[in-house]
Amino acid sequence: MSDVLITGTQTPTRPVPPVRPEYELPLEPLAGATILTVLPFYQRLWQRAWLRKCVILVCLALIWEIAARLQGNELLLPPFSAAIKALAEDTLNGLIPSRALNSLEVLIKGYVAGVVLAFVLTSLAVSTQVGRDLLSTLTSMLNPLPPIALLPLALLWFGLGQGSLVFVLIHSVLWPLALNMYTGFTGVPETLRMAGRNYGLRGLRYVLLILVPAALPSIIAGLKIGWAFAWRTLIAAELVFGASSGRGGLGWYIFQNRNELYTDRVFAGLITVILFGLLVENVLFRQLEKRTVIKWGMTR
Numbered sequence: 001m002s003d004v005l006i007t008g009t010q011t012p013t014r015p016v017p018p019v020r021p022e023y024e025l026p027l028e029p030l031a032g033a034t035i036l037t038v039l040p041f042y043q044r045l046w047q048r049a050w051l052r053k054c055v056i057l058v059c060l061a062l063i064w065e066i067a068a069r070l071q072g073n074e075l076l077l078p079p080f081s082a083a084i085k086a087l088a089e090d091t092l093n094g095l096i097p098s099r100a101l102n103s104l105e106v107l108i109k110g111y112v113a114g115v116v117l118a119f120v121l122t123s124l125a126v127s128t129q130v131g132r133d134l135l136s137t138l139t140s141m142l143n144p145l146p147p148i149a150l151l152p153l154a155l156l157w158f159g160l161g162q163g164s165l166v167f168v169l170i171h172s173v174l175w176p177l178a179l180n181m182y183t184g185f186t187g188v189p190e191t192l193r194m195a196g197r198n199y200g201l202r203g204l205r206y207v208l209l210i211l212v213p214a215a216l217p218s219i220i221a222g223l224k225i226g227w228a229f230a231w232r233t234l235i236a237a238e239l240v241f242g243a244s245s246g247r248g249g250l251g252w253y254i255f256q257n258r259n260e261l262y263t264d265r266v267f268a269g270l271i272t273v274i275l276f277g278l279l280v281e282n283v284l285f286r287q288l289e290k291r292t293v294i295k296w297g298m299t300r
Helices: 041-046 049-071 080-092 095-127 129-142 147-158 162-186 190-198 203-214 216-241 250-259 263-291
Strands: none
Touching: 041 049, 049 080, 080 095, 080 263, 095 129, 095 162, 095 203, 095 216, 095 250, 095 263, 129 162, 147 162, 147 216, 162 203, 162 216, 190 203, 203 216, 216 250, 216 263, 250 263
C-alpha cells in the first residue's frame, strides 16, 4: 500500500463585514444660537465710510468754531463760519477758482513729469546693476534735500515762469515715488518673476506685465505720498516765489491775504487746499484701489 501525497493551494476567504442599516439623526438647534435679523437703518447707514468721515469733519468744524469764539480775536483765529463765508464769496466772484486752476495746471505738469521719471529710473534699477546703483546714489543724495531749498537755483536756471515751479515739483515727487516703486518691485515673489521669464518677457514688457501689477499697492502708496508732497511744495513755493508769469495760484492768494490781514480769506485758501486733498484721496485714489488691488484681493 503506497501513500499518495496530494498537494494544492487554497485561496483564503475574507470575512464580509455586515452592512449597517442607514438612518438619519435630526439636527438639534445650537445652544445660544440667535436668528439673523436685519440691522436697523441707522446701523446700516453708519457702515458707510463717507458718512463717518463727514461726521469727523463736522466735529472738527465745531471744535474750530467754539475755539475761535472763546478766543475772541478774529485776526488771529477767525471762526469757521467766517472762513466759509469768505470761501463762498471768493468762489462766487471767481477769484478762488481762477487761483485753483493756475495751481492745478502747474501741479499736474510737475506731478506727471515726476511720475514718468520715477518709472524710468525704477525700471532701470530693476533691470540693470548700474540702474540700481544710480537710483540708490541719487536717492541718498537728493531725497533729504528740501524741494523749497532748490527754488533759488530754479529761478536762476528757468527764470520767472512755470519752469521753476515745475522743477521743484518734480524733485518733491520723484524720490519718494521711486523709493516706493523700487520697494514694491523688489518685493515681488520669485514665482511671478520666473513665470514672466518662462513666457519670454524681457525689459519693459516684463516690468509692465509682471512687476507693476504685483507691486501696485506700493506704487499707489507712492503716488499718494507724491501727490501730498507736490501740493505741499507748490503752496510753499508760491508763498515764497509769488505769481508765475503774472498768474498766481492758491499759495499767492494766501500770501496776498496774509499781507492785507484778511485772516478769514487765508483760512479760505487753506480750506480749498484741504478740499482738493480730500477729493483726490477719497475719489481718485480710492476708486483706483477699488478697481485694482482691492478687487484682486491684494489688500483689505
